Amino acid sequence: MSWSDSDAWVICYPDQFGAGGIGAVDSVLEMLAPAINGVHLLPFHPSSSDGGFSVRDHAVVDPAAGTWADVAGLASRHRLMADAVVNHVSARGAWFQAHLAGDRARAGFFREVPAGTDLDAVVRPRSTPLTTRFTRSDGSVADYWTTFGPDQVDLDYRSPEVLLAVFDAVFRYVRHGAAAIRLDAVAFLWKDPASASVHLEQTHTIVALLRHCLDEIDRSVVLITETNVAHVDNMAYLGSVDRPEAHAVYQFSLAPLVLHGVHTGDVSPLRRWLRSFDPRPGTTVLNFLAGHDGVGLRPAVGWLRPDEVRDLADRCREGGGRVNEAVGVDAEPEPYELVATWRSLLSAGEGSPFSAEELIARHLATHAVALALQGVPLLYVHSLVGSTNDVDGARRSGVARDLNRGRFGSVAAFAAALDGDGFGSVVWAGLARMLGWRRRRGCFHPDSAQRVWPGEGPVLVVEREGRGARALVVMNLGGKPASVEIGRGWCSMDGGDEAAPVLEIGPWESRWFDGEPAARVSAG
Secondary structure, three states, rough: OOOOOOOOOEEEEEOOOOOOHHHHHHHHHHOOOOOEEEEEOOOOOEEHHHHHEOOOOOOOOOOOOOHHHHHHHHHHHHHEEEEEEEEEEEEOHHHHHHOOOOOHHHOOOEEOOOOEEEEOOOOOOOOOOOOEEEEEOOOOEEEEEEOOOOOOEEEOOOOOOHHHHHHHHHHHHHHOOOOEEEEEEEHHHHOOOOOOOOOOOHHHHHHHHHHHHHHHHOOOOOEEEOOOOOHHHHHHHHOOOOOOOOOEEEOOHHHHHHHHHHHHHHHHHHHHHOOOOOOOOEEEEOOOOOOOEEOHHHOOOOOOOHHHHHHHHHHHHHHOOOEEEEEEEOOOOOEEEEEHHHHHHHOOOOOOOOOHHHHHHHHHHHHHHHOOOOEEEEHHHHHHHHHOOOHHHHHOOOOOHHOOOOOOOOHHHHHHHHOOOOHHHHHHHHHHHHHHHHHHHHHHOOEEEEEOOOOOOEEEEEEEEEEOEEEEEEOOOOOOEEEEEEEEEEOOOOOOEEEEEEEEEEEEEEEEEEOOOOOOOOOO
């Protein structure tokens, strides 16, 4: 495994910047360097739906995106996280169509569900039916397991051939230079109709096996699990010292708790969550606020009350977003995901409508949290410039998630958003400044120690120490000025002036300080 305090990755689609495909992504990364040094490139295979996550053929790069040579070229110049869609494939893809045609090589690839099977115990991440009926080429019909929708047919890992085929796809990314592999929706990998069919021991065994194989092939490759679930279940994918699984997991609880903090002026749930855990040595987390799907709400369960979760959903709708639902308790729909850009999610709430200056302040203060914390920061491309919802795109497709999946059209269009004195350029300048402060200090290495100070109200204080450096980041997520006692010995990263022992911090502001390395940072 390998990561450093220089790591900060952007999430984007292979066609994010127009017809140039992966080559255009490469050009944009050059533009963002050195603040950004890597990219989570969303699926670049031919796909039939779901923004690339209904993969038709894992062995092929979509010609609109480029070629395997383009993938390798990108990986040679920037750290590349490849997206391995391992739970399901496209219903219109090569594997499933061969299965329906009676190809013996694909006979055991997919899970049929006999009529009358009791599926009440199975966790439902969507509101669509858990199974979908398909007609085979011989005219017979069968119901197949489709966790995420009728165009995404789940693979059946009881078949060794499935395991080998999926591992071959993962190793292909490694051969083409991927520094990290992201296992999409891996929590649902193994099915058992009599169980919840999520986080099963067989799933953890497969992740551990893949980790072992990757360690044999190239120990520098980072294995990452994407599990948009409760915090304790999410962290379990790091495995143990005796049986390691992922090197890193996504911090899915971070986004809803930060949103709650900025909407209410109370970061107590966020502070409590941050003080509750510490990744074991040799592992880390990916800190992100926005992604291509939106903000998941299930990871907030246990940290926010049900009424607080509903309030987040209401704020999302007020800001022009959509709320996707899943089947909850007693088969009733419940909020599952907030679909909107981060800027749009920040635009509603007490005090709105906010001015452009206030929205920029809210945007930067919330991102300061993700940049200050132990782990590797991951920033969605739309968050770099504070994009608004793509209302027209979602209307054309009829897919709510497309509100948050707009394309820039060209490298020049994205460059224009970065330059000048508009909203996007001010946002990017603020983010780049904070990323620069991180990059030059070893205390922001993912392995460096972290202490979240106790407190109340809207102010979050994070202390970091390691590799000969020490820092303090003070973030006010509330709309009013605040005072924080920080003591002596802290100098501003922005100018070097020594801070007063009692810090006055403005609304939606973050302040970054250097300090003399202490003997150690308390575990808090």
